Amino acid sequence: FAAAPEVNPYNTFMKAKGWAVMLVLVGLGLGATVLRDQVPLGGARSPAPTSTSASGPAAEAGARLQNEQNTIEIVQKYEPGLVFISTEERVASQDPFGWMTDQGQGEVQRGLGSGFFVNSAGDILTNYHVVAGADGGAADRIQIRLLGGTETLDAQVIGLAPQYDLALLRAPDLKPADIRPIPLGDSDRLAVGQKAVAMGAPFGLEFSVSEGIVSATSRQIPIGFSAGGEGITQRAIQTDAAINPGNSGGPLLGSDGRVIGINTQIYSPSGQAGAAQSAGVGFAIPINTARNLLPRLQAAGGQMVYAPRVGIEPGILVRGRGGVLALGLGMLDPQGKRAxxxxxxxxxxxxxxPGGAAARAGLRGGGPPQDLPGGGQIQLGGDVIVQAAGQPVDALEDLQAVLLDKKVGDRVTLKVVRGGQTRDVTLTLDESAFQ
Structure with a gap:
């Protein structure tokens, strides 16, 4: 099955530090964005038979059948909660000679992706890049189709969260009986080696299932989209369950049938979006990150939801192709920094x-802006944040990554350098940080 030409600007390559190849967003390789109770485990968690009469091969075959039965029961019970997503985006036609007379016409880009129901109200969780349009908002038209159905229904955007690569949809014409939510698990309790079942639409093959294990629980990779277009590094689940273009937005489930993550990216040795395919290394957004964000998405009224703001303006700004960008000290000349x-x-x-979390914590800004050689400005004299919650900080995106999964009332400890001295500062996130 060949992929259609890649056309969505949000299907970008994102390069992780120290990696020799690119992380490629999945779900876009086919076009624009081309997705209560416990499951009966069928003996999947039962202890292995201890009888000495069973031969080795027979016992091994029995173990395989137990796992297979577990997977079958998960799929039968929760695959109806999977949603197939299609998008349409009208973009202006290229007219280098100015001969077009009907400027209202344009090219239609189509894409496919995945999503899943998270509650009985019919809220559908997916990736932001699955439904994103060329202007950074939502695609012109978003439709869904359910398992076993032939009818496509228009869906509305309830909330978009580019920094998290998450979006929430709702289809007003859905019948209540067709809404089959998949229960959410606890991604903080994941263990390396436990089972992982990925659902979605790889290469447009609707309602497909693959199985593997959790390979890592806290892999730091760039996932979301910042204002300047850079990936925001955050914690992700790594799995070897096959994830391919079209799986984006689909659920990653554990052996109890509960969602542990949202499939979002793959590690692609090809380095080419159109040729991106699974290499046995896929990534999912932890479901606890989405669970914490869900109330804000539901209250967004179709607008954007952003990471918590603590009231800090970066002290180093330069103008790049994507506009004005904030830089960390690691990008400056070592001799100049020492001076x-x-x-x-x-x-x-x-x-x-004034009045923000940073101000309440006593953080200080710098003096008047000074021009940098080659363009840009720097404000000297302010505090320097070098760590947040134990994680190194060298850019605004590093601080945002720590704040992504926080909620009202949470505290974040910063390590700050002021006048050559290092001290700890605690930020408390109140309601104003989330507005």
């Missing part, structure tokens, strides 16, 4: 918003 008394890495604070 200015700055650490090798860290996020230099240029300004602190």
């Amino acid at each position: 200015a008394g700055l650490p090798d890495t860290g996020l230099l604070i240029g300004g602190v918003a």
Whole structure:
């Protein structure tokens, strides 16, 4: 099955630090964005037979059958909660000679992806990049189809969260009987080696299932989209369950049938979006991240939902192809940093918003902007954040990555350098950080 030409600008390559190849968003290889109770385990968790009369091969065959039965029961019970998503986006036709007379016409880009029901109200969780349009908002038309159905229904965007690569949809014309939510698990309790079942529409093959294990529970990779287009590094689940273009937005389930993650990316040795395919290394957004974000998505009214804001303005700004970008100290000349008394890495604070979490914690901004050689500005004299919640910080995206899964009332400990001295500062996130 050959993939159609790649056309969606959100199907970008994202390069993780220290990796020799690119992380390629899945779900876009076919076009624009081309998706209560416990499951009976069928003996999957029963202890192995201890009888000495069973031969080795016979016991091994029995173990395989137990696992197969578990997978069959998961699929039969929860695959009806999977949603096949199709999108249409009208883009302006290229007219280098200015001969077009009807500027209202344009090319229609189509794409496919996956999603799943998360509650009885019919809310559908998927990836932002599955439904994103060329202008950064939603595609012009989003439709869904259910397992075993032939009818496509229009879906509305309830909330978009680019930084998290998450989106929430709802189809108003759905019948209540057709809504089959898949229960959410607890991704904080994952263990390497446990079973993982991926559902979705790889290469447009609707309602497909693959199986593997959880290979890592806290792999740090760039997932979401920042304002400048850079990937925001965050924690992800790694699995060897086959994930391919079209699986984006689909659920990753554990052996109890509960969702442990949302399939989002693959590791592609090809380095080409159109040729991207599984290499046995796929990534999923932990379901606890989505669970914490869900109330904000439901209340978004079709608008954007952003990571918590603590009231900090970066102290180093440069103009790039994507507009004005914030830089960390790691990007500056070492000799210049030493002359200015700055650490090798860290996020230099240029300004602190009054009344924000940073201001309440006593963080300080810098002085008047000064021009940088080659363009850009720097504000010296402010605090430098070098760690957040124990994670190194060298850019605004690093701080955002730590804040992504936080909620109202959470506290975040920062390690801050001021005047050559290092101190700990605690930020408390109140309601204002989430508005």
